[in-house]
Amino acid sequence: MTMLTIIIAIISLIGLWLFIIGFNRHCIQKFGYRFFTMPIVITLGVTGGLFLLGMHWYSLSAATDKSGYELMGIFFNQGTLSSVVLIAFSITIYLAIAIYNFVKTNWVYGLIGTIVQFGLLTVFAYFGIILLAVYFVASALATSPRVMRDMYQN
Secondary structure: OHHHHHHHHHHHHHHHHHHHHHHHHHHHHHHOOOOOOHHHHHHHHHHHHHHHHHHHHHHHHHHHOOOOEEEOOEEEOHHHHHHHHHHHHHHHHHHHHHHHHHHHOOHHHHHHHHHHHHHOHHHHHHHHHHHHHHHHHHHHHHOOHHHHHHHHHO
Protein backbone atom coordinates (compact mmCIF):
# COMPACT_ATOMS: atom_id res chain seq x y z
CA MET A 1 0.00 0.00 0.00
CA THR A 2 2.85 2.36 0.78
CA MET A 3 4.43 1.69 -2.59
CA LEU A 4 1.14 2.44 -4.34
CA THR A 5 0.86 5.73 -2.46
CA ILE A 6 4.40 6.69 -3.47
CA ILE A 7 3.72 5.82 -7.11
CA ILE A 8 0.48 7.85 -7.11
CA ALA A 9 2.30 10.81 -5.52
CA ILE A 10 5.08 10.68 -8.12
CA ILE A 11 2.59 10.41 -10.99
CA SER A 12 0.60 13.33 -9.55
CA LEU A 13 3.72 15.50 -9.26
CA ILE A 14 4.72 14.67 -12.83
CA GLY A 15 1.19 15.49 -13.99
CA LEU A 16 1.24 18.80 -12.13
CA TRP A 17 4.64 19.63 -13.60
CA LEU A 18 3.42 18.83 -17.13
CA PHE A 19 0.29 20.94 -16.54
CA ILE A 20 2.42 23.90 -15.42
CA ILE A 21 4.71 23.61 -18.44
CA GLY A 22 1.76 23.29 -20.84
CA PHE A 23 -0.14 26.14 -19.19
CA ASN A 24 2.92 28.38 -19.36
CA ARG A 25 3.44 27.59 -23.04
CA HIS A 26 -0.20 28.24 -23.84
CA CYS A 27 -0.18 31.56 -21.97
CA ILE A 28 3.04 32.63 -23.73
CA GLN A 29 1.43 31.95 -27.10
CA LYS A 30 -1.86 33.61 -26.22
CA PHE A 31 -0.80 36.52 -23.97
CA GLY A 32 3.00 36.65 -24.00
CA TYR A 33 2.98 36.04 -20.23
CA ARG A 34 4.28 33.18 -18.08
CA PHE A 35 2.79 32.47 -14.68
CA PHE A 36 5.66 30.39 -13.35
CA THR A 37 8.96 32.20 -13.64
CA MET A 38 11.81 31.99 -11.18
CA PRO A 39 11.33 35.55 -9.81
CA ILE A 40 7.63 34.91 -9.15
CA VAL A 41 8.33 31.54 -7.54
CA ILE A 42 11.01 33.08 -5.32
CA THR A 43 8.73 36.03 -4.46
CA LEU A 44 5.89 33.68 -3.56
CA GLY A 45 8.26 31.52 -1.52
CA VAL A 46 9.78 34.35 0.47
CA THR A 47 6.38 36.00 0.95
CA GLY A 48 4.91 32.70 2.08
CA GLY A 49 7.79 32.28 4.49
CA LEU A 50 7.19 35.77 5.88
CA PHE A 51 3.49 34.98 6.22
CA LEU A 52 4.19 31.78 8.17
CA LEU A 53 6.75 33.60 10.30
CA GLY A 54 4.21 36.34 11.05
CA MET A 55 1.53 33.79 11.96
CA HIS A 56 3.92 31.98 14.31
CA TRP A 57 5.10 35.26 15.82
CA TYR A 58 1.49 36.34 16.36
CA SER A 59 0.50 33.09 18.04
CA LEU A 60 3.46 33.29 20.41
CA SER A 61 2.86 36.95 21.24
CA ALA A 62 -0.90 36.56 21.71
CA ALA A 63 -0.45 33.55 23.99
CA THR A 64 2.04 35.28 26.28
CA ASP A 65 0.63 38.81 26.49
CA LYS A 66 -3.12 39.51 26.66
CA SER A 67 -2.78 43.24 27.29
CA GLY A 68 -3.71 45.79 24.67
CA TYR A 69 -7.01 45.75 22.82
CA GLU A 70 -8.98 43.37 20.64
CA LEU A 71 -10.53 44.10 17.26
CA MET A 72 -12.58 41.38 15.52
CA GLY A 73 -10.83 38.62 17.46
CA ILE A 74 -7.32 39.93 16.78
CA PHE A 75 -5.29 41.02 19.80
CA PHE A 76 -3.25 44.15 19.26
CA ASN A 77 -0.45 44.86 21.68
CA GLN A 78 3.21 45.70 21.47
CA GLY A 79 4.21 42.12 20.63
CA THR A 80 1.51 41.27 18.12
CA LEU A 81 1.52 44.49 16.13
CA SER A 82 4.71 43.70 14.25
CA SER A 83 3.43 40.25 13.32
CA VAL A 84 0.13 41.68 12.08
CA VAL A 85 2.06 44.15 9.92
CA LEU A 86 4.17 41.26 8.54
CA ILE A 87 1.02 39.26 7.73
CA ALA A 88 -0.63 42.29 6.10
CA PHE A 89 2.51 42.93 4.04
CA SER A 90 2.48 39.32 2.83
CA ILE A 91 -1.20 39.44 1.91
CA THR A 92 -0.60 42.70 0.02
CA ILE A 93 2.12 41.05 -2.05
CA TYR A 94 -0.17 38.07 -2.74
CA LEU A 95 -2.92 40.41 -3.92
CA ALA A 96 -0.48 42.38 -6.08
CA ILE A 97 0.66 39.17 -7.79
CA ALA A 98 -2.96 38.11 -8.36
CA ILE A 99 -3.88 41.50 -9.81
CA TYR A 100 -0.78 41.41 -12.03
CA ASN A 101 -1.86 37.97 -13.31
CA PHE A 102 -5.32 39.31 -14.16
CA VAL A 103 -3.91 42.40 -15.88
CA LYS A 104 -1.48 40.41 -18.03
CA THR A 105 -4.09 37.79 -19.04
CA ASN A 106 -7.88 37.63 -19.04
CA TRP A 107 -10.13 36.67 -16.13
CA VAL A 108 -10.34 32.95 -16.91
CA TYR A 109 -6.62 32.37 -17.38
CA GLY A 110 -5.77 34.76 -14.57
CA LEU A 111 -8.04 32.86 -12.20
CA ILE A 112 -6.70 29.44 -13.21
CA GLY A 113 -3.06 30.58 -13.04
CA THR A 114 -3.52 32.33 -9.72
CA ILE A 115 -5.26 29.32 -8.18
CA VAL A 116 -2.43 27.04 -9.29
CA GLN A 117 0.21 29.54 -8.09
CA PHE A 118 -1.42 29.94 -4.70
CA GLY A 119 -2.13 26.22 -4.50
CA LEU A 120 1.60 25.66 -4.70
CA LEU A 121 2.11 28.46 -2.19
CA THR A 122 2.45 26.07 0.74
CA VAL A 123 5.36 24.33 -0.95
CA PHE A 124 6.89 27.68 -1.90
CA ALA A 125 6.43 28.96 1.67
CA TYR A 126 8.43 26.15 3.22
CA PHE A 127 11.21 26.66 0.71
CA GLY A 128 10.88 30.40 1.39
CA ILE A 129 11.55 29.86 5.08
CA ILE A 130 14.69 27.98 4.11
CA LEU A 131 15.69 30.83 1.75
CA LEU A 132 15.11 33.36 4.53
CA ALA A 133 17.21 31.34 6.97
CA VAL A 134 20.04 31.03 4.44
CA TYR A 135 19.84 34.76 3.71
CA PHE A 136 19.96 35.74 7.40
CA VAL A 137 22.85 33.40 8.13
CA ALA A 138 24.77 34.64 5.08
CA SER A 139 24.16 38.29 5.97
CA ALA A 140 25.18 37.68 9.58
CA LEU A 141 28.37 36.00 8.45
CA ALA A 142 29.07 38.74 5.90
CA THR A 143 28.72 41.49 8.50
CA SER A 144 30.59 39.76 11.32
CA PRO A 145 33.51 41.79 12.71
CA ARG A 146 36.10 39.28 11.51
CA VAL A 147 34.84 39.29 7.94
CA MET A 148 34.59 43.08 7.93
CA ARG A 149 38.10 43.44 9.35
CA ASP A 150 39.54 41.04 6.74
CA MET A 151 37.66 42.83 3.99
CA TYR A 152 39.02 46.27 4.89
CA GLN A 153 42.58 45.09 5.48
CA ASN A 154 42.99 43.92 1.88
